[in-house]
Each structure stands twice: as C-alpha cells, then as structure tokens.
Amino acid sequence: MSGRLFVIGLGPGNRGQVTPEASRAVAEAEFFYGYGPYVERLELRPDQTRIASDNREELSRANAALQKAAEGASVAVVSGGDPGVFAMAAAICEAIDTGPAQWRDVELTIIPGVTAMLAVAARIGAPLGHDFCAISLSDNLKPWDLIVRRLEAAASAGFVIALYNPISKARPWQLGSAFETLRRILPDTTPVIFGRAAGRPDERIEITPLSQARPEQADMATCVMIGSAETRIIERKGRAPLVYTPRFSAGSNQ
Amino acid sequence: MSGRLFVIGLGPGNRGQVTPEASRAVAEAEFFYGYGPYVERLELRPDQTRIASDNREELSRANAALQKAAEGASVAVVSGGDPGVFAMAAAICEAIDTGPAQWRDVELTIIPGVTAMLAVAARIGAPLGHDFCAISLSDNLKPWDLIVRRLEAAASAGFVIALYNPISKARPWQLGSAFETLRRILPDTTPVIFGRAAGRPDERIEITPLSQARPEQADMATCVMIGSAETRIIERKGRAPLVYTPRFSAGSNQ
Known part of the structure; x- marks a missing residue:
C-alpha cells in the first residue's frame, strides 16, 4: 500500500x-x-x-x-x-x-x-525583465571550471545572471572569483543586486556596481543578481532606486 | 497627490x-x-x-x-x-x-x-533542477540573430532552456528554427517539454525527443523547455513519466 x-x-x-x-x-x-x-x-x-x-x-x-x-x-x-x-x-x-x-x-x-530571484527582483524593479539564467555557485555537485564556463557564456551572450548558493563557510572564495570572471566581460557599472531575505523582516537589498561588488555582501541566504550590459538604474527622490533590464535589445552587447 | x-x-x-x-x-x-x-x-x-x-x-x-x-x-x-x-x-x-x-x-x-516554467516543471518532475535559463523567443523586441546566439550559448554551456512566447500567428517559423539550432548542439534524445496551461483544467503536457519536436506542439500559452544533455526521464508504470535534471554534473557535456 x-x-x-x-x-x-x-x-x-x-x-x-x-x-x-x-x-x-x-x-x-x-x-x-x-x-x-x-x-x-x-x-x-x-x-x-x-x-x-x-x-x-x-x-x-x-x-x-x-x-x-x-x-x-x-x-x-x-x-x-x-x-x-x-x-x-x-x-x-x-x-x-x-x-x-x-x-x-x-x-x-x-x-x-x-523562488528567491523572483522575490528579490520584485522588491527592486525588473532586473529579470529580459533573458536571464540561474546558476548555483556551489561546486559541491559540479566542477568549478564548469561554473566558470557557464558564467562566461551567460555574460557574453547578454543574459542577466541570478546566482543561488553564492557563498558559505565551506565555499568562501567562489563568489569573489565569479565577480573577477564577470569583470573581464561586463562593464564596471553593471548593477549587482544582493538580495537577502526578500519580503521578510530582516530583508536587506543592496545595489553595487560590478567593479565594487564584494563577496562579503552576501551570505548563504542571499540571491545575487548580476545585470547585463543593458540593465539600468532609475533614481527616485526619497525612494529606493529601481533596477530593470529593458524588454528591448538591439543586440549591441555583442 | x-x-x-x-x-x-x-x-x-x-x-x-x-x-x-x-x-x-x-x-x-x-x-x-x-x-x-x-x-x-x-x-x-x-x-x-x-x-x-x-x-x-x-x-x-x-x-x-x-x-x-x-x-x-x-x-x-x-x-x-x-x-x-x-x-x-x-x-x-x-x-x-x-x-x-x-x-x-x-x-x-x-x-x-x-512563473510558467516553475508551474510546468512541478507537473513533470524537476527539469530545472540544475542550471537553467529563460529566453523569450519573440523577435519583436530583439533581433533574431541575438536569440540564435543565446540559444547556442545556453545549449553549449549545458543550461536547460525555458522558452517563453514560443510561437504566435505573427511569429510562425521561429520555434522550428530554434529547434534546428538546438539539434546541431544537443543529443537527439534530449527531452523537450511542451507545457500548456499547467494546473488549469485545459492543461496539456507533452514530452518529445528533440529530434522529433515540432513547432505545432506549442501555442502562445505554452512554455517549451529543452533539457540539457544530462536531463533524464523516469518511466513509471501506470503514471506519467518524470523528467529531471540531476543536481550533479561531471561537466561531461562540454
């Protein structure tokens, strides 16, 4: 039975x-x-x-x-x-x-x-408004060089990237290394979103240019999103900025 | 005000x-x-x-x-x-x-x-259980050659691919062309999932090997998912098969 x-x-x-x-x-x-x-x-x-x-x-x-x-x-x-x-x-x-x-x-x-990337995106605008991918940064279940190739492929092709499992005590260096890889491909100003505990009382969401993104801004409960070259920031007086990726692409990021 | x-x-x-x-x-x-x-x-x-x-x-x-x-x-x-x-x-x-x-x-x-890909995935197993991407197949807002480059980049790097807006009266040939592009990269047996109206009374979910996938299996309300080379099918007696992408990857798809 x-x-x-x-x-x-x-x-x-x-x-x-x-x-x-x-x-x-x-x-x-x-x-x-x-x-x-x-x-x-x-x-x-x-x-x-x-x-x-x-x-x-x-x-x-x-x-x-x-x-x-x-x-x-x-x-x-x-x-x-x-x-x-x-x-x-x-x-x-x-x-x-x-x-x-x-x-x-x-x-x-x-x-x-x-899922976390949708909740974080909703709190900040529409960073996933165009083509995007989700990558687990954990190298417990796949080799690190495969993760690097996926980061390179996704960034080069203009996908917004959502990173799950970005960092842990047992995996302290991988996120910093991922940022290094992405800095070789994407503009310094590309917005990076660190979204922790979206919608919960301890929510913390930070936006940082890729050139200044630091792994210490994330913990196990953070979803890290890296924009494409087309992702934009809208400043608003007295309100948090909005981050979005336009629906339209001329393909100029290639 | x-x-x-x-x-x-x-x-x-x-x-x-x-x-x-x-x-x-x-x-x-x-x-x-x-x-x-x-x-x-x-x-x-x-x-x-x-x-x-x-x-x-x-x-x-x-x-x-x-x-x-x-x-x-x-x-x-x-x-x-x-x-x-x-x-x-x-x-x-x-x-x-x-x-x-x-x-x-x-x-x-x-x-x-x-979102649709999560609802369709839940009805069929765990096709998005490993790294994946979401691509809108509409070339109203971006050039078709950019879409082709993204399909090639995603499939080559081992991402499962969820296609939104796969087909419409005004865009009849794009999905067939996308399948042609993916057939040049992925094994013939790669599972393709056509998930329409997941969770609704008119739900229709089909699993087809990439070699036999036809654009007529989709309409505007369908989310089409293409597995990676590692996506597997579990047959079950008297029940619909399960489709899943293992959490583990040896990187052999490279």
Whole structure:
C-alpha cells in the first residue's frame, strides 16, 4: 500500500507568499522532512511530525521521505522558494530513479512556489525583465571550471545572471572569483543586486556596481543578481532606486 | 497627490497558485490594467474597474496605469505568472524611466508570482533542477540573430532552456528554427517539454525527443523547455513519466 509524497515550495519566507495549494498540502501531510529552518517555519498540529535535517543531506532526506511514503504515510518534503530550483524536487527524482521499484508507485505531487530571484527582483524593479539564467555557485555537485564556463557564456551572450548558493563557510572564495570572471566581460557599472531575505523582516537589498561588488555582501541566504550590459538604474527622490533590464535589445552587447 | 501602483503576478491561472499577498492587492486596488485574459480572470467588486488591452500594447498600458496612479488612484497592473518574467514589471520601469518626473513619486509595489516554467516543471518532475535559463523567443523586441546566439550559448554551456512566447500567428517559423539550432548542439534524445496551461483544467503536457519536436506542439500559452544533455526521464508504470535534471554534473557535456 503506497502513500503519497508532496514536495512543497514554501516561497521566500513571507506568509503572504505561500500559495493556497501549498498551505492545503501542509494541512494534509503527516510527516514533514526538510532543512531545519524550513520545517521550523511550518505551523503544524500536534498530530503532525517534523523530521529536520542538515542542508547538505538532500539525497538521504529524499530517500527517507520516499521510504516513509512507500510504507503508506502521507509525507511532505518542504523547500524554501520553489522546490524545482536548486532544491528538493531534483533530489526526490534522483532517489526515485535509483531507488527500489516500489518508490515509483508513490503518488508524487510537486507544488511550485515563488523562488528567491523572483522575490528579490520584485522588491527592486525588473532586473529579470529580459533573458536571464540561474546558476548555483556551489561546486559541491559540479566542477568549478564548469561554473566558470557557464558564467562566461551567460555574460557574453547578454543574459542577466541570478546566482543561488553564492557563498558559505565551506565555499568562501567562489563568489569573489565569479565577480573577477564577470569583470573581464561586463562593464564596471553593471548593477549587482544582493538580495537577502526578500519580503521578510530582516530583508536587506543592496545595489553595487560590478567593479565594487564584494563577496562579503552576501551570505548563504542571499540571491545575487548580476545585470547585463543593458540593465539600468532609475533614481527616485526619497525612494529606493529601481533596477530593470529593458524588454528591448538591439543586440549591441555583442 | 500621488496614488499607488501594484504590479501583480497572478500565477499560472489556477486559484490555488495565487499568493495571499496578490489577493490582498487585488482587494485593495480600484483600477485594473492588463491583457484581456488576465483581467478577465479577476473576481472584482462592482466598485472596481477593468481596463483590458491587447497583449502587444504593454508600454501604452504601462503609461496609462502610471498616469492614473499619478492622479491619485489606487491602480493595479496584472500579469499572468510572475510580473518580472517577460511581463509588465519591465514595461512599468521603462515607462517610469522615460515618463514625467512625477511618475517616480508613485508608490510602486511589485508582487511576485509563480512563473510558467516553475508551474510546468512541478507537473513533470524537476527539469530545472540544475542550471537553467529563460529566453523569450519573440523577435519583436530583439533581433533574431541575438536569440540564435543565446540559444547556442545556453545549449553549449549545458543550461536547460525555458522558452517563453514560443510561437504566435505573427511569429510562425521561429520555434522550428530554434529547434534546428538546438539539434546541431544537443543529443537527439534530449527531452523537450511542451507545457500548456499547467494546473488549469485545459492543461496539456507533452514530452518529445528533440529530434522529433515540432513547432505545432506549442501555442502562445505554452512554455517549451529543452533539457540539457544530462536531463533524464523516469518511466513509471501506470503514471506519467518524470523528467529531471540531476543536481550533479561531471561537466561531461562540454
């Protein structure tokens, strides 16, 4: 008898950004697996159970949740933001792909959410208003030289770049190195946005020209966005500036 | 006396995917500007007014909404999905950048939403589980050769590609041409996902190998996603297959 598994995107952390279908799935599940800060964010009933784990244990968490669901339970795996963007949905698929055949019988429902780059962009204007890409800067799961090639390809082709997982204690130098790579391609004045905890009480959003961007401006919870050569800043008296990338491109960045 | 302007992302079209903050903003505004099908989706009170316009009138719609807000009204501009992804937030910023100085005094609140690629991805697994990019295939606002260069750069560097605005009556050949470009770079077996109306009653999601992908599988409301060389399909007995891109990359696609 197979149970079901919800993979739920909780959005950036502000209750107003949790979708109704995510809230309904939280009400329905019995067991909640996830990285500590995300399962702590849930408001659960006494009959619901949290199973928190560390943020580098994604595959073992996925295996445990699938096993529990295969035994017949109603299980949820929660992610901040959207579960399909550098989060648990891929780990669950990997676990199904390589795990016991009966895991394929689990009824799987993935519930999308507002991912960090969209929340940060909304707070500042429309930096993602033209073609863009999202890159995880973590070299735990891919070689650093591949990340460098992707940064070069994206910047050279005029994509705005959103960096997830920009920095951590175990990965202290990568963001600075990424800025160095991008400085060789993009103008000094290219806006860099450091967006931390968008929509939450501890929100902090900074705009810095690429020439002056420093890795210390980011932490694990920051989404870093690097504009294209066409990204613009609108100054406003008494209000925060707006940053946007025009919908129109003449292709002059080539 | 300046009013306020909400730029609201309504999500993919399913009520369960409209965030509470988007619903609150809809309750607060008096005048609603947007593309016909999006303003039609709103459930308004008799004291609230719809101003629908065509989908190629984004800048004139932005100007009209800003003018109304600058006169003191509470105004909303609505987009499907997320307003910052190939939608109205950039048009509003462009209008502010080039419009009368008093438009900069309008209190602007942008409310993010679940954009189409996230909704489609959630219905099918985790195709965006690794680095990815989003490209508008419309050559109304940029030259076609720039789009081709971006497709080549993204596919060569191993990004999964989400195509917005893949096809329309006025742009019938571009999607087929994009597939031709991508076939020169990616394996024949690369999964292509055609995701239409994800989460709505008329949802239709198809998975086709790149070698057989045809532009007729898409319409204006379709988000087309092209996997990387590492994107995998998991077959499941009696269930739709899952498509995912593993979090791990050895860089072998280079």
